[in-house]
Amino acid sequence: MASSNWQNWSGHVRATPTAILHPSDHAALSASLSESRGRVRVVGTGHSFTPLAATDQTLISLSGMDGTVLACDPPAATARLQAGASLNALSRDLQEHGLAFRNLGDIDAQTLAGATSTGTHGTGPEFPCLSAEMQEITLVTATGETVTASAENGADLLNAARIALGSLGIIVDATVSLQPAYSLHRRTFTRSLKDTLATAMDSWAQHRNFEFFCLPFCDHAFNIVHDATDAPDSGAKDNSDSNAVKQLKLLRGLLGWATPLRRAVLNRVARSQKPEDIIGPSWAMLANERNNPFNEMEYHLPVDQGLEALEEALSVIERERRDVFFPVECRMTGGDDAWLSPFQGGPRISVAVHAWHLDRFDWFFEHIEPIFRRRGGRPHWGKMHTLKADDLRQLYPDFERFTKLRRELDPAGRFLNPYLADLWGEPFDA
Numbered sequence: 001m002a003s004s005n006w007q008n009w010s011g012h013v014r015a016t017p018t019a020i021l022h023p024s025d026h027a028a029l030s031a032s033l034s035e036s037r038g039r040v041r042v043v044g045t046g047h048s049f050t051p052l053a054a055t056d057q058t059l060i061s062l063s064g065m066d067g068t069v070l071a072c073d074p075p076a077a078t079a080r081l082q083a084g085a086s087l088n089a090l091s092r093d094l095q096e097h098g099l100a101f102r103n104l105g106d107i108d109a110q111t112l113a114g115a116t117s118t119g120t121h122g123t124g125p126e127f128p129c130l131s132a133e134m135q136e137i138t139l140v141t142a143t144g145e146t147v148t149a150s151a152e153n154g155a156d157l158l159n160a161a162r163i164a165l166g167s168l169g170i171i172v173d174a175t176v177s178l179q180p181a182y183s184l185h186r187r188t189f190t191r192s193l194k195d196t197l198a199t200a201m202d203s204w205a206q207h208r209n210f211e212f213f214c215l216p217f218c219d220h221a222f223n224i225v226h227d228a229t230d231a232p233d234s235g236a237k238d239n240s241d242s243n244a245v246k247q248l249k250l251l252r253g254l255l256g257w258a259t260p261l262r263r264a265v266l267n268r269v270a271r272s273q274k275p276e277d278i279i280g281p282s283w284a285m286l287a288n289e290r291n292n293p294f295n296e297m298e299y300h301l302p303v304d305q306g307l308e309a310l311e312e313a314l315s316v317i318e319r320e321r322r323d324v325f326f327p328v329e330c331r332m333t334g335g336d337d338a339w340l341s342p343f344q345g346g347p348r349i350s351v352a353v354h355a356w357h358l359d360r361f362d363w364f365f366e367h368i369e370p371i372f373r374r375r376g377g378r379p380h381w382g383k384m385h386t387l388k389a390d391d392l393r394q395l396y397p398d399f400e401r402f403t404k405l406r407r408e409l410d411p412a413g414r415f416l417n418p419y420l421a422d423l424w425g426e427p428f429d430a
């Protein structure tokens, strides 16, 4: 046990827990809850942008737990996975068993439990967020008791625990729906923003995975498509965004004051980007490295609102915020029925805005969030937003069911912190 400072990936959220615990197994985790009092938060790799895991009391990490793939059933395409393992480690080890996640987001550094608990998603209308792939979840509650929930035995708890922000218990392992290991053909190319928007719905229909990034002050978008293939691997891809982000920041510094010149230079740079055409294992094609820290807000919008919301956000950024240089990302995710899933009710288009980690991000809330809210958006649970219980109640038909179950499982509010108390509409006494 040791006292230490803690910060999230972007460095914006900082906390000084009195203790950071790394239980080495399930029994030690249960004991650490049953034999202690006071507040507890559980953390994955800290890739959320908000103070979900922040605490000045006890922080628990499962990073001391061994194992990735605990058991697997290739014919059923399912496996029992250690919840504190990273998606990258799990993907590599699943491949040894001939299995793979059906989809992944931009990165795979997060833990399975952390990613599940916030509704982490990739892109493709056929693919729901990772939380929907959880068939059975085992968690340790605030008293140290172990509970397992599946569709057959505890369907309500399963649908609540799929996305629960570490508020119902600490997930130790889960049975996850997967698919036989597969290769993807990845193609990236620049296309005019106008054409990208005009063909976006077709691209989502035609390709297994489609997403695009657009730049403020630029008339081009960076398209990424992935399609399944049986062709042999063709080598490693350039995983890092380092150079592109540095170039964009430099251009903002040099030409931020001269919009027409900035647009002309950005258009030229965009047109000169070399397309990428590469084949490899699914996880290696889908996930990237993100080496330039940023803060992010992402809303999931009804399909008929998503692209218009994106266009509106871009024009507001260009009118109001010449300092913005990070790309805006657009994806589509399939629906699911977890109680707090932003995708409950059907597929949604996700639009994400970013700010370099040392830049201000108050423009997210002043200029962009009102657009997303007016158009019926639901925020990503791990990314920045200003919503509290009264707003969330309007967006989630099962919100009251969730908060009732949360109170039953954690009546003393051990898993609360001030941020979560505001989300769930609970009082918080330090």
Ligand SMILES: Cc1cc2nc3c(=O)[nH]c(=O)nc-3n(C[C@H](O)[C@H](O)[C@H](O)COP(=O)(O)OP(=O)(O)OC[C@H]3O[C@@H](n4cnc5c(N)ncnc54)[C@H](O)[C@@H]3O)c2cc1C
Pocket: 009, 010, 041, 042, 043, 044, 045, 046, 047, 048, 049, 052, 053, 062, 083, 084, 104, 105, 106, 107, 109, 110, 111, 112, 113, 114, 115, 116, 117, 118, 119, 120, 121, 122, 164, 165, 166, 167, 169, 170, 171, 172, 290, 380, 382, 383
């Ligand atoms: C560079 C970057 C890229 C990203 N790309 C995407 C993307 O493509 N798609 C997307 O949807 N999101 C993306 N995200 C967001 C990220 O996937 C989520 O914030 C995710 O929750 C982070 O996982 P984590 O392991 O770091 O969890 P943390 O951020 O540490 O925790 C997240 C939540 O999970 C809870 N939690 C952690 N472990 C457990 C456990 N064992 N049991 C119960 N609850 C637990 C925590 O208490 C907290 O509430 C990205 C974030 C970054 C920084």
